[in-house]
Amino acid sequence: MEKPLDKLFDKFLQGQDIFKDRTALRATYVPESLPYRDDQMNKIGSILGPALRGAPPSNILCYGKTGTGKTVVARYVLDLLVKKAKESRLTPPLTALINCRIVGTNYRVLRQLCDAINATMPDGSDVPFTGLPTDEIRSIFKKELDSEQNIMVVVLDEVDYLVKRDVSQGNDILYGLTRMNSELDRSRISIIGISNDLTFKEMLDPRVLSTLGEEEVIFAPYNAVELRGILQQRVEIAFNKDAIADEGVINLVGALAAQEHGDARRALDLLRTAGELAERKGHVKVSQEHVRDAQKVIERDTITEAVKTLPMQSKAVLFAVYALADKGQNDIVTGECFNVYSDIAKTLSLDILTQRRVSDLISELDMLGLINTTVISKGRYGRTKKIKLAVSKKQIGTILDDDIRLSKAAKDILR
DNA sequence: CCTCCACCGGAACGTGAGGAGT
DNA sequence: ACTCCTCACGTTCCGGTGGAGG
Numbered sequence: 001m002e003k004p005l006d007k008l009f010d011k012f013l014q015g016q017d018i019f020k021d022r023t024a025l026r027a028t029y030v031p032e033s034l035p036y037r038d039d040q041m042n043k044i045g046s047i048l049g050p051a052l053r054g055a056p057p058s059n060i061l062c063y064g065k066t067g068t069g070k071t072v073v074a075r076y077v078l079d080l081l082v083k084k085a086k087e088s089r090l091t092p093p094l095t096a097l098i099n100c101r102i103v104g105t106n107y108r109v110l111r112q113l114c115d116a117i118n119a120t121m122p123d124g125s126d127v128p129f130t131g132l133p134t135d136e137i138r139s140i141f142k143k144e145l146d147s148e149q150n151i152m153v154v155v156l157d158e159v160d161y162l163v164k165r166d167v168s169q170g171n172d173i174l175y176g177l178t179r180m181n182s183e184l185d186r187s188r189i190s191i192i193g194i195s196n197d198l199t200f201k202e203m204l205d206p207r208v209l210s211t212l213g214e215e216e217v218i219f220a221p222y223n224a225v226e227l228r229g230i231l232q233q234r235v236e237i238a239f240n241k242d243a244i245a246d247e248g249v250i251n252l253v254g255a256l257a258a259q260e261h262g263d264a265r266r267a268l269d270l271l272r273t274a275g276e277l278a279e280r281k282g283h284v285k286v287s288q289e290h291v292r293d294a295q296k297v298i299e300r301d302t303i304t305e306a307v308k309t310l311p312m313q314s315k316a317v318l319f320a321v322y323a324l325a326d327k328g329q330n331d332i333v334t335g336e337c338f339n340v341y342s343d344i345a346k347t348l349s350l351d352i353l354t355q356r357r358v359s360d361l362i363s364e365l366d367m368l369g370l371i372n373t374t375v376i377s378k379g380r381y382g383r384t385k386k387i388k389l390a391v392s393k394k395q396i397g398t399i400l401d402d403d404i405r406l407s408k409a410a411k412d413i414l415r
Numbered sequence: 416c417c418t419c420c421a422c423c424g425g426a427a428c429g430t431g432a433g434g435a436g437t
Numbered sequence: 438a439c440t441c442c443t444c445a446c447g448t449t450c451c452g453g454t455g456g457a458g459g
Contacts, residue, residue, distance in 0.1 A: 107443065128435065133442055311446095334422065357447060359423070375423070379457025382421025416459105423453080435442075 017240060018279045018286060024237040025272035027265050030075050035233060036226045037069050043217050044077045044192070051093045051151045052085055056188030059178065059212050063198055064219025067263030070194045071097075073219075074155050081153075094145075094152040100162040106173045109162075110137045113154065117144055138176070142183060150187040159193040160200040171205040178211040221262030227254040230264055231271060239275065245285040249274075252288050256295060270294050303391050306368050307399045313353060316344045317361045319406055321371055322396050325389050333384040334359060347409045362387065370396075 023029055034041065040062075048057045062070045078095050085092035096116035103112050114127045114137065127137060145152060154177070156162070163170035174193075181188055193212055201209060222230065231250050244250065253274070257267030271286075273294035278286045310318065320341040324332045338355045345352045353361075362385065366373045372390045377383045389396060401407045 105444070129433090132435070136442095313446095351447095353446095354448060355422085356424085356449080360447095363424090375455090377455035377457085378421085379455075380418085380420060380459090381457075382419085383453095383455060384420095384422050418457105418459080420454105420457100425450105425452090427448105427450085429448075430446090432445090433443090435440100437438100437440085 018243040018275050018284070019238060020240045021238055022272060022275070024234050025268045025275075027071075027268070030072055030079065031233065031237070033233075034069060034073060034076055035229050036222065037073050037219075040069075040073050040217050040219060041077055043215075044073065045080075047215050048077060048081055048093075048153065048190075051081065051153065051190070052088075052090060054091075054149065054151060056151060056181070057153070057190045058214040059191045060193070060215045060217060061201075061213045062192065062194045062217045062219060063200075064196070065221055065261050065263065066196050067257075067260075067265035067267070068219040068221055069264060070219050071155075071157055074157075074192055074194060078153060078155070091150075094150055095155070096152070097155040097157060099157045100160075101158045104162060106169065106176065107132075107134050107137060109156075109173055109177075110134065110141055114141050114144070117141075117150075117152070142180065145187045145189075146184050148186070152187065152189045153192065154189060155192045155194065157194045158196065160195040160197040163200065163204065164197075171208055174208045174212060175205060178208060222258070222264055223262060224254050224258040227257050227262060227264060227267050231267060234268060235271070238272075239286070243275070243284070243286060245287040248288055249286055249291060252291050256291070269298060273298055300395070303370070303395060304399055306370060307396070312348075312350060312405075313345075314361050314365060315400070315403065315406060316348060316350060317341050317358055318365055318370060318396070319400055319410075320344055321365075321387055321389060322393065322400060323410075325393055326397070332387040334362065334387070335384065337362065337387060344409055348405055359385075 024031070044060060044062075047060055051057050062074065064070050075097065078097075082092040082095065094117050096113055098109060098112050100109070103109055111127055111129070127140065159174070162173055177189065177191060191212060201213065204212070228250055231254055235244060235250065250271075253267050253270050256270060257263055260266050270291060271294075274290040275286050277293055277297070278284075278290045283290070307315070307318065317337070320337050321332060323340055323344075324336060329336075334355070338358050341358055342352050344350075362371070362373060365371045369390055372388045373385045375383065376386050401410065
């Protein structure tokens with residue numbers, strides 16, 4: 001008698017795996033060479049170079065859209081710098097890579113920095129997640145760093161989030177970091193800021209900008225040809241020979257990603273998902289069909305994920321927009337949205353938030369890309385935000401229906 | 416040209432959870 | 438037990454504003 005799983009596992013045993021090393025397709029993977037980014041690498045390298053002789057490098061700001069290789073270049077150059085220093089028996093610079101989207105507050109940034117240099121509390125215990133005054137953690141960090149003559153290179157990935165979340169606080173954090181050099185005796189810090197947002201500079205305090213933006217490096221999006229080159233490089237590491245059906249597969253992935261402003265991360269994601277789809281279906285080769293399916297899967301997953309992880313109040317607001325759109329309303333404005341939201345919140349026995357707050361939630365949904373909003377003026381009839389769903393009604397509908405509380409409320413609200 | 420609507424969005428403040436030190 | 442932190446999430450208050458209609 002044949003067990004159903006036998007066949008499946010046999011396939012894996014036969015070694016007809018599609019992937020050789022799928023980590024090569026992940027965003028965190030740093031390949032041995034980075035094609036098309038020589039200019040940027042040289043520039044960053046020449047700025048950081050003095051660190052090898054113990055001189056403090058200038059601060060750098062890197063700009064470029066997502067998936068243009070900013071982070072990977074920074075990683076690559078830093079790794080190489082440390083390696084070179086070790087080879088020549090010099091003290092390697094200390095490094096820290098902080099993602100400001102995740103580590104978004106002054107305290108947490110400082111804590112990460114402490115972690116990176118193994119700074120500890122006076123009694124030797126680890127620095128706590130919370131509880132200390134920020135000043136204190138700051139001085140702990142300074143003391144530890146200054147205990148020897150150190151050069152520290154701090155990479156602040158996605159710095160724009162720091163400032164966007166709270167302009168004055170974000171500026172404080174950056175100002176505090178740039179000013180720290182004048183408070184240190186022996187050591188020096190230099191900062192590499194990485195931003196997706198080109199307008200980010202405008203939000204910066206001039207004092208911060210002048211020190212932080214001493215040097216600037218621009219990362220242009222990859223074009224379709226370059227994307228193909230990158231894919232080619234990774235395919236050889238990630239996939240087994242002949243696992244890709246034909247040239248067209250890579251061309252297609254490159255073309256699709258090029259449409260998305262040349263996002264290489266996206267391209268690699270697409271390729272990996274396509275490979276996984278093929279693998280799961282038991283196919284031996286990745287075809288263009290798989291790539292197309294992968295694109296749908298990725299899009300659906302990101303939206304579903306975004307909606308599911310939304311706080312209840314935001315879901316209620318999103319649901320209000322959905323309900324209005326479902327009724328065939330074209331011009332949804334904040335006022336209406338708030339009214340419908342109030343009803344929903346009531347049926348769900350949620351607290352009813354103020355319109356001011358709901359307005360903020362709407363802006364958040366906009367930033368997440370779930371809705372689109374534009375501020376319009378209707379003259380005599382006021383000024384408001386026009387709201388549109390940014391994703392298909394059907395999709396939002398099915399996701400919201402999955403939420404038991406919401407789907408119950410839906411029956412009451414939708415007519 | 417002026418008015419005035421219906422909001423926008425900044426600022427300051429309050430609350431309560433989560434945690435540390437004493 | 439009590440004080441002192443940070444921080445997410447909300448509220449209150451309010452000055453600001455693009456443009457249809459008088």
